[in-house]
Amino acid sequence: MKRSLILMVVLMTVIVISSFATVTIVMTAGAVGAELQVLQTQIKEFMQQNPGIKVVLMPMPNSTTDRYNLDVTYLSAQMPEPDVLFLDTIDPPAFADFLVNLKPYYTDQELAQFFQGAINNDTYNGRLVAIPWFVDAGILYYRADLLQKYGFQPPTTWDQLIQEAQVISQKEKIQGFVWQGAAYEGLTCDFMEYVHSYGGNILDENGKVVSDTPQVKTALQTMYDMIYKYKISPVGVTTYQEEDARHIFQNGDAVFMRNWPYCWPLLQATDSAVRGKVGVEVLPEGTGFPGVHHSATLGGWELAINKYSEHIPEAVKLIKFLTSPQQEAYKAINAGQAPSVLSVFSDPAVIQAVPLFKSLYNVFMNAEPRPKSPVYSQMSQIIYDNVNAALTKQETVDQAIVNMTSQLKQLLGQ
Amino acid sequence: MSKTRSDPLHKSDPVYALMFIIPSIVVIAIIAFWPLAQTFYNSLYNSALMFPQNKTFAGLSNYIKLWQDPRFVNDLWNTVRFTGWSVGIETILGILVALMLNKKFKLRGLVRAAVLVPWAIPTVVSSEMWRWMYNDNYGVINSILMSLHIIKQPIVFLAFPSTAMPSIISVDVWKTTPFMVLLILAGLQMIPDELYEAARIDGANAWQRFWSVTLPMIRPTIGIALIFRSLDAMRVFDIVYIMTKGAANTETLSVYNQWTLFTRGFITPYFGYGSAMSVMIFLIIGVLAIFYVRMMKIRLD
Numbered sequence: 001m002k003r004s005l006i007l008m009v010v011l012m013t014v015i016v017i018s019s020f021a022t023v024t025i026v027m028t029a030g031a032v033g034a035e036l037q038v039l040q041t042q043i044k045e046f047m048q049q050n051p052g053i054k055v056v057l058m059p060m061p062n063s064t065t066d067r068y069n070l071d072v073t074y075l076s077a078q079m080p081e082p083d084v085l086f087l088d089t090i091d092p093p094a095f096a097d098f099l100v101n102l103k104p105y106y107t108d109q110e111l112a113q114f115f116q117g118a119i120n121n122d123t124y125n126g127r128l129v130a131i132p133w134f135v136d137a138g139i140l141y142y143r144a145d146l147l148q149k150y151g152f153q154p155p156t157t158w159d160q161l162i163q164e165a166q167v168i169s170q171k172e173k174i175q176g177f178v179w180q181g182a183a184y185e186g187l188t189c190d191f192m193e194y195v196h197s198y199g200g201n202i203l204d205e206n207g208k209v210v211s212d213t214p215q216v217k218t219a220l221q222t223m224y225d226m227i228y229k230y231k232i233s234p235v236g237v238t239t240y241q242e243e244d245a246r247h248i249f250q251n252g253d254a255v256f257m258r259n260w261p262y263c264w265p266l267l268q269a270t271d272s273a274v275r276g277k278v279g280v281e282v283l284p285e286g287t288g289f290p291g292v293h294h295s296a297t298l299g300g301w302e303l304a305i306n307k308y309s310e311h312i313p314e315a316v317k318l319i320k321f322l323t324s325p326q327q328e329a330y331k332a333i334n335a336g337q338a339p340s341v342l343s344v345f346s347d348p349a350v351i352q353a354v355p356l357f358k359s360l361y362n363v364f365m366n367a368e369p370r371p372k373s374p375v376y377s378q379m380s381q382i383i384y385d386n387v388n389a390a391l392t393k394q395e396t397v398d399q400a401i402v403n404m405t406s407q408l409k410q411l412l413g414q
Numbered sequence: 415m416s417k418t419r420s421d422p423l424h425k426s427d428p429v430y431a432l433m434f435i436i437p438s439i440v441v442i443a444i445i446a447f448w449p450l451a452q453t454f455y456n457s458l459y460n461s462a463l464m465f466p467q468n469k470t471f472a473g474l475s476n477y478i479k480l481w482q483d484p485r486f487v488n489d490l491w492n493t494v495r496f497t498g499w500s501v502g503i504e505t506i507l508g509i510l511v512a513l514m515l516n517k518k519f520k521l522r523g524l525v526r527a528a529v530l531v532p533w534a535i536p537t538v539v540s541s542e543m544w545r546w547m548y549n550d551n552y553g554v555i556n557s558i559l560m561s562l563h564i565i566k567q568p569i570v571f572l573a574f575p576s577t578a579m580p581s582i583i584s585v586d587v588w589k590t591t592p593f594m595v596l597l598i599l600a601g602l603q604m605i606p607d608e609l610y611e612a613a614r615i616d617g618a619n620a621w622q623r624f625w626s627v628t629l630p631m632i633r634p635t636i637g638i639a640l641i642f643r644s645l646d647a648m649r650v651f652d653i654v655y656i657m658t659k660g661a662a663n664t665e666t667l668s669v670y671n672q673w674t675l676f677t678r679g680f681i682t683p684y685f686g687y688g689s690a691m692s693v694m695i696f697l698i699i700g701v702l703a704i705f706y707v708r709m710m711k712i713r714l715d
Contacts, residue, residue: 068676068677069676069677076680094680094681097464097465098464175551182659182661183658183659183660234550234551234568235550235570235573236549236550236551238570238573239549239550239570239572239573239658239661244549248552253551374681375681375682377677378677378681381673381677385661392573392574392575392661394662394663
């Protein structure tokens, strides 16, 4: 009796002391599928290597808008937790004032390992406010079996895509091309790809609004014509997000799809109707303007540290661990997410697991960021609201361009 | 009033009453009045959540700006449209279904429970479910209409203003009619049988019995149900946010308000404007509630 009492006292003391000695870091994280499982395994390894640090994961909602809203709540309340934030590529400028400048914690050599487009994206007013964790880019998925059947090559221009989609979709009685046309962030990503591919832009290098050029108008007109003139995209595309498009493509009901790389492992899964029949390619380019090129919108997720965190050095340690080449390779193999560290793309184990990364290396490297601005989410809403209004015939293409331009100018005070 | 003065239990009634009431008053003050006062205070300033130090006094100008904002006025109209249609249809359907369920028939208990199912499903889940049912490729609604040869091309319900709002209203009707049924059924069960008996003896037919006995007797219940539902509908957020995110001219006041407070008010000095909008929604709903209470002659005491 006495012995067990002493034992208990000792045990309690150990627990109390050890709980004082460990530092707890709270980290926001994705909530679903392979992504969360992989992270849990990585965190376990990190805690074994660093017995003094305990990491608690805080799963976040799926949609980027909902995550943004939650981050606004945490940061504006000036809470010390979560310590490590998981941010969308578009978020660093808006949150910059609430984030720790990570430049002092990194040598130039260390930073040179990362994909430079993403590092630039995370640098705002000369401060490095986030570290790229994985990158994303819009790509074209196509039905290799159907293209072969009708003797077509993967399209390199939008006109070619339209022509191939028309022929195949009429003969096969399926949809030609599915993408993201609902009024939300994804539509801005898609629209920017058309705009860039025709050599246009929304803001020029000096941040001036240039969204009323013929290039931008042609971009929107092309999207509109795909639905109403060439009828290769269903009218319903104006309500689709990523998953709606993927469901149709994965069921074998579409020839082409614009989506992110996350679809690849799902399309190749055993329950997929298009397993082994899918190819990927860089998105087509525009025609008729100087400066037309293949474009992919840069996406991805970043890791950042809350300025009010009480454990900044430990949080830096965690970020460095998660973005180390070994961990990035592990994540790429097991969650299918493209690494932000360049050397991982040539890791044989990674290429074997996800062959996509080799063929798409250049697409990732040349992916173009969306306009960089602290008011980006408001800009994006102006863009996707007007584009969606044109695609659902609430405004004409010309009206949509005029409205978009004047609203953007008003927002940016130009 | 027959109590004697020496009765120690009743002498201190007011003291006891106060003691019992104070906790609930404190709770209401903390969870309702304080946030409201805070919101009103915020609405008098122009500030961004991110830069609380750069606060400038705006007075009531945010309230004036609201009425000059075409998006606010348009969304108010959308919200009124949504409320009018959904609450109207729900009330009529609610009365009909409640009258049916008030009759005695086999398995009545089971049917009454089954009617409640749509109401028991969380709105997020039912909105997501209906979004799929409205889908143009795989949606069950298009599939039925196509197989019955009513339409040749699938209808993209949620893409166009002409169909998006009616689709959203239908989901709300499906979801909250059970609530109406429940309240009205409770009202129906309070009507004493003697009244119907007397009406029958006086020679009233079924229609007359409904107009002269049933309806006047359940009017207070309908009034309460209308207040609950209208107030709920005026601040509708979840169905719209999930089904269209406000596209196709379906944006309601709450959806706009959420966007103004979070996306816009975080960085740009619109947090006060968003707060003014919240207060305005509160006032509009308050006026509506007073209007109902007056019109229905509901006694709140």
